[in-house]
Amino acid sequence: xxxxxxxxxxxxxxxxxxxxxxxxxxxxxxxxxxxxxxxxxxxxxxxxxxxxxxxxxxxxxxxxxxxxxxxxxxxxxxxxxxxxxxxxxxxxxxxxxxxxxxxxxxxxxxxxxxxxxxxxxxxxxxxxxxxxxxxxxxxxxxxxxxxxxxxxxxxxxxxxxxxxxxxxxxxxxxxxxxxxxxxxxxxxxxx
Numbered sequence: 001x002x003x004x005x006x007x008x009x010x011x012x013x014x015x016x017x018x019x020x021x022x023x024x025x026x027x028x029x030x031x032x033x034x035x036x037x038x039x040x041x042x043x044x045x046x047x048x049x050x051x052x053x054x055x056x057x058x059x060x061x062x063x064x065x066x067x068x069x070x071x072x073x074x075x076x077x078x079x080x081x082x083x084x085x086x087x088x089x090x091x092x093x094x095x096x097x098x099x100x101x102x103x104x105x106x107x108x109x110x111x112x113x114x115x116x117x118x119x120x121x122x123x124x125x126x127x128x129x130x131x132x133x134x135x136x137x138x139x140x141x142x143x144x145x146x147x148x149x150x151x152x153x154x155x156x157x158x159x160x161x162x163x164x165x166x167x168x169x170x171x172x173x174x175x176x177x178x179x180x181x182x183x184x185x186x187x188x189x190x191x
Contacts, residue, residue, distance in 0.1 A: 004057040005151060006067045010086050011076035014046035016138030019164070020076075021052035024142060024152070027160035028056045031152045036061055049084050056151055071095060072149055076124065076137045078102070081110055092116045097144050097188065099124035099137045104191020120148050122188040124180075131183065132176025139177040143184025154185055 007024070011017030018039040025037035036055040041048075053067040069089045078100040080086060086096075095118045098107050104121040113119050124140030131139075139161060146157050158178055165174045 004059070005055075005072060005149065006070045007054040007056070007072040007074060007145070008067050008070035009052040009054075009074045009076065010080050010084060011050055011052070011137075012046075012080070013041070013048045013050050015076050016136045017050055017076050018052045020074075020138035020142050021054050023138075023160050023164045024054055024145065024157075025056075026164060027152045027157045028054075030160060031156045033058060033152075034061050036064075040066070049080055072097065072145065074141055074145060075099060076141055078107070081107075087111060087113075090117065094118075095148060096120065097122065097141065097148055099141060101126065104189050106191075108191050118148075119191045120144065120188050121191060122184050124184055127180050127183045127187065128176075131180040132173055139180040140184035143181035143186075144188035146181075147185040147188050154182075157181060 009017045009021050021037040025035040028035045034057045039052045041050040055061050069091050072095045075086055075098045078098055092114060093116055096111055097120045100107055100121050101123045104119050107121050108119040122144040124137030125135045127140040128136050146154055161177055161181055165177055
């Protein structure tokens with residue numbers, strides 16, 4: 001697990017972004033870390049831009065304010081790059097992980113990422129549709145984050161997905177989300 005890392009998630013209501021932040025927090029907690037996961041949204045409707053956050057640390061977290069300078073920025077809907085300042089507060093060593101079918105080099109240009117920042121792309125929506133028939137990129141994005149950051153090992157993440165989704169969904173959907181996470185891990189590309 002990383003010593004301390006802050007993550008900001010950008011998505012749209014209904015894409016599972018808040019759930020993904022919670023699942024990641026559960027996985028990191030199971031992996032022996034200290035975590036926070038919290039959303040930032042008001043009375044938004046499905047499709048409206050939302051943000052969620054994680055803090056993960058090997059030590060007790062005593063900060064409770066907003067995440068202002070996230071090291072990792074997960075963008076579950078690439079159209080948000082045009083409408084929301086997804087780069088706000090990003091440090092020089094930020095890592096961007098974007099759900100898109102585009103080449104990561106194209107995404108780097110669109111983000112106007114610095115040379116010192118890492119940019120990754122994964123077609124999380126396509127993976128989700130292939131894996132369980134719905135355009136919900138959260139599990140695929142979790143797999144990509146796991147690969148890129150090594151914040152938690154993949155087996156722990158998969159166990160967390162099983163536990164979280166096992167209470168709400170049929171086994172077919174759970175298996176599809178597990179497959180999506182594995183594919184997100186394998187298919188994420190750096191640009």
